[in-house]
Amino acid sequence: MEKFTVTQRERIGELNGTTERMELEFETIEDRDRSFREMETSMVKESRAKIRTLLHEKHVTGTVETGRKLEQWLTGEGFTKVETPTIITKKMLAQMTIDEGHKLNDQVFWLDSKKCLRPMLAPNLYVVMRELKRMTNEPVKIFEIGSCFRKESQGAQHMNEFTMLNCVELAYVEDGQQLEELKRLAHAAMAQLGVPKEEYRLVVEESVVYGSTVDIEINGLEVASGSYGPHFLDSQWGVFDTWVGIGFGIERLTMALSGSKTIKRYGKSISFIDGQPLNI
Amino acid sequence: MEKFTVTQRERIGELNGTTERMELEFETIEDRDRSFREMETSMVKESRAKIRTLLHEKHVTGTVETGRKLEQWLTGEGFTKVETPTIITKKMLAQMTIDEGHKLNDQVFWLDSKKCLRPMLAPNLYVVMRELKRMTNEPVKIFEIGSCFRKESQGAQHMNEFTMLNCVELAYVEDGQQLEELKRLAHAAMAQLGVPKEEYRLVVEESVVYGSTVDIEINGLEVASGSYGPHFLDSQWGVFDTWVGIGFGIERLTMALSGSKTIKRYGKSISFIDGQPLNI
Numbered sequence: 001m002e003k004f005t006v007t008q009r010e011r012i013g014e015l016n017g018t019t020e021r022m023e024l025e026f027e028t029i030e031d032r033d034r035s036f037r038e039m040e041t042s043m044v045k046e047s048r049a050k051i052r053t054l055l056h057e058k059h060v061t062g063t064v065e066t067g068r069k070l071e072q073w074l075t076g077e078g079f080t081k082v083e084t085p086t087i088i089t090k091k092m093l094a095q096m097t098i099d100e101g102h103k104l105n106d107q108v109f110w111l112d113s114k115k116c117l118r119p120m121l122a123p124n125l126y127v128v129m130r131e132l133k134r135m136t137n138e139p140v141k142i143f144e145i146g147s148c149f150r151k152e153s154q155g156a157q158h159m160n161e162f163t164m165l166n167c168v169e170l171a172y173v174e175d176g177q178q179l180e181e182l183k184r185l186a187h188a189a190m191a192q193l194g195v196p197k198e199e200y201r202l203v204v205e206e207s208v209v210y211g212s213t214v215d216i217e218i219n220g221l222e223v224a225s226g227s228y229g230p231h232f233l234d235s236q237w238g239v240f241d242t243w244v245g246i247g248f249g250i251e252r253l254t255m256a257l258s259g260s261k262t263i264k265r266y267g268k269s270i271s272f273i274d275g276q277p278l279n280i
Numbered sequence: 281m282e283k284f285t286v287t288q289r290e291r292i293g294e295l296n297g298t299t300e301r302m303e304l305e306f307e308t309i310e311d312r313d314r315s316f317r318e319m320e321t322s323m324v325k326e327s328r329a330k331i332r333t334l335l336h337e338k339h340v341t342g343t344v345e346t347g348r349k350l351e352q353w354l355t356g357e358g359f360t361k362v363e364t365p366t367i368i369t370k371k372m373l374a375q376m377t378i379d380e381g382h383k384l385n386d387q388v389f390w391l392d393s394k395k396c397l398r399p400m401l402a403p404n405l406y407v408v409m410r411e412l413k414r415m416t417n418e419p420v421k422i423f424e425i426g427s428c429f430r431k432e433s434q435g436a437q438h439m440n441e442f443t444m445l446n447c448v449e450l451a452y453v454e455d456g457q458q459l460e461e462l463k464r465l466a467h468a469a470m471a472q473l474g475v476p477k478e479e480y481r482l483v484v485e486e487s488v489v490y491g492s493t494v495d496i497e498i499n500g501l502e503v504a505s506g507s508y509g510p511h512f513l514d515s516q517w518g519v520f521d522t523w524v525g526i527g528f529g530i531e532r533l534t535m536a537l538s539g540s541k542t543i544k545r546y547g548k549s550i551s552f553i554d555g556q557p558l559n560i
Binding site: 054086117135138161 | 331332334335338340341343360363365366367389390391397407408416418421427548549550559
């Protein structure tokens, strides 16, 4: 029996072909190559049709749509959208306890000895929520959506640049109510995105030292992670109220909603658009 | 006559006070200090009221709103929103002729010898529009809104990180019609933002070598710059059709619409929100 060549398999993968397709077997080389040509032609046609639909009708990609749906939901919940800098200081990283020895430290992109690209939104949001609370003396509900950067293995589920949406409520719930509120927000987010209850689950992990977390998993893939305070980092940031926050990985969410397995198709890219390859 | 001290003037500036206020003169030091305290109290109150309105009612800053209005207009015009990487290669910069000797070269943030933060959106958009045109064999209308990075003098009208919105139409108008189309887009953008005709002007500069440009100025401040092709850079990118594009500086536009003079108030920040200082 004849299997696809490495080049043929790569091309099938590029065109969104399934693993099952790649593993097909054929009686003869001629059969295999004819089948490959037919498969390629029909997959190219399908990708082009999807891109035409994007350009003629949709005008926004699935990734943009995921972010917008969450923004609409949060605005409806009374959250305010903030926008903070991509470039942060070494000092801010250290206040997140990210320094030599921390597992994230090697993944940080440095611009010089004191400035780097943010690997997460939390440091900036700590400052903004603290200042807004101090100034207004009222509970604060804010969110940000923006790029974060980590040197990754560039595997199928990681990217150097990815889009995070973090929402946080400060001084909004009584101490003891945080976990319940976190679950409410997680379920509301999934409802907003139209994910049926049977397709996701909340994974609660309780840690006395590092605080408890609630992850959202869609078909086994972690797409969001929530936590709450009082948290061991809070004193570094001058935060002393309860808080509840969730961070969503926008590309991961979009990939999970699309039933795809390669995140790069849904990220900021000049090789893919809306899940389809551009080099076809 | 007594004038405000340096510290008092700085504080007045921080609180959005006008130059006229800073230049006030008083009979005695006591008069001056009493006037300063009254002024400070009322300006702090005003800023806090504006921030409360943002958090309770508006939920989006003026800067976010400017971007959204332009996005809505462009989507209505049939443009598709794309999202491309913040990190680009040295090779792509060189294809924009940005290398040693180019005035922009010293302003580039480098991550290593081959990768940098994009100082503009154009290189990525050249690739994406070319590939979409090749694949669909149809005119292409796309836009991107996202951060660009330049090491600036950090003056009142510049920032290290700023938000650009670039829209481009490829193979959409006949050769000879580009300037007219560019003006149509510029006027439509201003109409969408509610800028009256008497408050902006289009500045056309024609250059045989570098291509002609159309800048949009609001009260003398350049807020957008348009250009078109065939352009001397096109062959580097394998682009051979007519194109028309405009790049909007979102913070500059928002500053101009607000009648303010300090761009940092409207940018991605942990010190300002929606034009107001956070440290009050």
